[in-house]
Every structure is written in C-alpha cells, then in structure tokens.
Amino acid sequence: MPHTPASPRFSRRAGRIKISATKLMPMLAAEVGGCVSLGQGVPSFATPDFVVDAVCAALRHDPAAGKYSLQPGLPDLRRAVAGLLAHEKGLHADPVGEILIAVGAMEALLAAMLVLVDRGDEVIVPAPSYPSHVEQILLAEGTPVFARLRPDFSLDPEAVARAVTEKTRAIIVSSPHNPTGAVFAEPDLRAVADIAIRHDLTVICDDTYDSLSYDAPAFSLAALPELRERLVAVGSFSKRFALTGWRVGHAFAPRPIMDQMLKIHDCATICAPMPGQIAALAALTGPQDVFTGFARTLARRRDLACRRLDALAGHLDYIRPAGAFYVMARYHEDIPPMDMAVRLIREAGVITIPGDAFGPGGEQSLRLSFGAAETELNEAFDRLEEFFGRERGETF
The missing domain is CATH 3.90.1150.10 (Aspartate Aminotransferase, domain 1)
Known part of the structure; x- marks a missing residue:
C-alpha cells in the first residue's frame, strides 16, 4: 500500500x-x-563608482574581503556609524559594544523585536505604518496596537497615550515616515518620548529615511539623551546611499539590549556580508556630495x-x-x-x-x-x- x-x-x-x-x-x-x-x-x-571601486579593490587584494567579519561588523564601519550618530544626532555610542552592523535595517529591527517582545506583549505602532513593522511584532508573537495618525498624517501623541496598556512594551516610530512621507514635528515626538519614559517603555526608532527630509531637517528620537537607556535606533544604507541590494543596516542599543540582539544576529546571519560592509564603509567615509x-x-x-x-x-x-x-x-x-x-x-x-x-x-x-x-x-x-x-x- x-x-x-x-x-x-x-x-x-x-x-x-x-x-x-x-x-x-x-x-x-x-x-x-x-x-x-x-x-x-x-x-x-x-x-557610485567610488563605492564599486572600493569593493572591487578589496575583493582583489584583501583575502579577508570574502570571509566573515567579526560578528557585530567591521570595526572601522562601527566606528564610522558611531561618528555619524554623534555628528547628526548627538548620540554618543560605544562602537565596540553598542553598534551592530546588520543585514539591512530589517534584520536589526527584527532582532530588536525578538529581544523586546514576548508572547502577548504589545507594541504601539502609529498608523498607517510600514507593514514589516507589524509582521515582525507578530513574528515575535506580540500584538501590534495601532495609534492613528492625525488626518494630515502628523503624529498624534494623545492617540499613542490612549494605546498604552499594562501589556505595552515598546513604541516604534519612523520619521520621515513610510508610507505617508510625513516628517513628524519635534514637539509631538518629544511628547511620545515622555509617554515612553512615564510608562517604562522601549522606543524603537526606525531612521531609515532620516536624510530624506526636503523642507527642514528631520528631528529624531535618537537625539534625546533621556531615551538613551531605553532606545534602539536603527539606520539603513539602502536609501541614503542607494545601496538597497547590498543589504547593510546598523543599530544602536545600550549594552544590555545590544548583548541580547547580538545573540539573535549570531544565530540568524553570523554577520552582514563583507562586500556589503565594505561598500557601506566606502559610502560613509567617501565624498558625500x-x-x-x-x-x-x-x-x-x-x-x-x-x-x-x-x-x-x-x-x-x-x-x-x-x-x-x-x-x-x-x-x-x-x-x-x-x-x-x-x-x-x-x-x-x-x-x-x-x-x-x-x-x-x-x-x-x-x-x-x-x-x-x-x-x-x-x-x-x-x-x-x-x-x-x-x-x-x-x-x-
């Protein structure tokens, strides 16, 4: 049979x-x-040609270019990311223990979700929202709780405050915003930071589009020193540097959170691809014009x-x-x-x-x-x- x-x-x-x-x-x-x-x-x-040239030269002349990097990423790249965060946001990070080079911002965000969210925990998501934020919360067996943006797509701190329950563990904020293109106002972002502090919540700051604010510079929650110990700040090389296919992102988190994120990173990817890290370093340290x-x-x-x-x-x-x-x-x-x-x-x-x-x-x-x-x-x-x-x- x-x-x-x-x-x-x-x-x-x-x-x-x-x-x-x-x-x-x-x-x-x-x-x-x-x-x-x-x-x-x-x-x-x-x-850009100078990024391609840097990667090609490394692959031809540096045997390490085709191998694993250190698990958290190339030391020079982590130092460069720390320098960028200090210069643009006033966020001073230890490149050894507080910076992760990830396989795109997406992997860094997922690592944060898997570390911070347990079954039944809630994460507040301003909506409309980037769909993968929601899917990552669900993958961590958490519950997304939507806080509607105002009709003009501005951030509504009152909606965020109403969404907080005893199960809330984190708030995720992205500005400039996908999908609306909104750039959230500094007073509204500060009000959300106050809510996070008052309720002992972690803030996940997705700054993927931080360099693409056309009318005035975008304010980032990562710039608030009072959030530092409850902050995961994620950035991307994909949009600012047009390196979407190279799959490189970065994250800041204080050491207790980062130590846990590195465990997720290790079992998921080991390290970000070396050619992508070399491209990211060339982009970040090369001519910015x-x-x-x-x-x-x-x-x-x-x-x-x-x-x-x-x-x-x-x-x-x-x-x-x-x-x-x-x-x-x-x-x-x-x-x-x-x-x-x-x-x-x-x-x-x-x-x-x-x-x-x-x-x-x-x-x-x-x-x-x-x-x-x-x-x-x-x-x-x-x-x-x-x-x-x-x-x-x-x-x-």
Missing part, C-alpha cells in the same frame, strides 16, 4: 505573518509585463509627483509629503485598495501599493513611490491620466 506522507506542521509564528503587498504587487506586475512602477521603495540611483545630490534629485521628483497629482485632482487626493519618497493618494472609486491596485496593473500597467496594506488610515488609498527616474515617473502618471480619463470620459 503506497505511503501517504503526513502533512507538514507549521509553526504558530509563521501562520501569524504574511508577505507584504510591497513585494506582492511587483510579482503580479511581472506576470502581466510592461508595467512601470510607483510601487516598491527603491531609489533609481546606481551604486554624490549622496546629497541624491536627496536633491528626490526633492525634485517629489515636486514632479505633486504636480502630476495636482493634474489628477478629482481622481486622486493627497497630502504633500515632506520626506522619504512616498505619497499616499486617496481615490474616489468605491472599491477596496487591493482591487484598485490590481486594476491599475492590469488596465494601466502601473504598479502601486494598496493603502490598506499599511493598516488603519490607509483605506481607499494607494501608496505611490517617486523613487524612480523622472522618465519613468512621467510615463506612470501619463498612464494614470489615461486610465482615469477612460473611467470618466475625460481627457487631460
């Missing part, structure tokens, strides 16, 4: 999470073909996206983003965001991300990214104008 294999048993942890829509929509578009993207958050810029040029270019693309959205008034409403490279656009059709995003892929050949993938506050909305080159942005908006024009018999 033939043997029937037993069905595999899957963990409760895996069953609690899902792949984010930011990854699913490009996969669907690849099946359709011919799409242009306002979807996934990838800046269009190529890795190319990277400030990236920010200026993205500011122009923000203005272009807003002009094109203004032309679509009556079809798409939006709040002008102050940072990152995203805008949340509310549409008027009475259909769910996923259905709307799928229609745009199939009928307009444009990738967007359904707003409800970002939680409360994303209803009847789409997240649009303006990280692409201007020719691609214009092509995408031309297609959107044609789509909405067909819907209502209009011409633009």
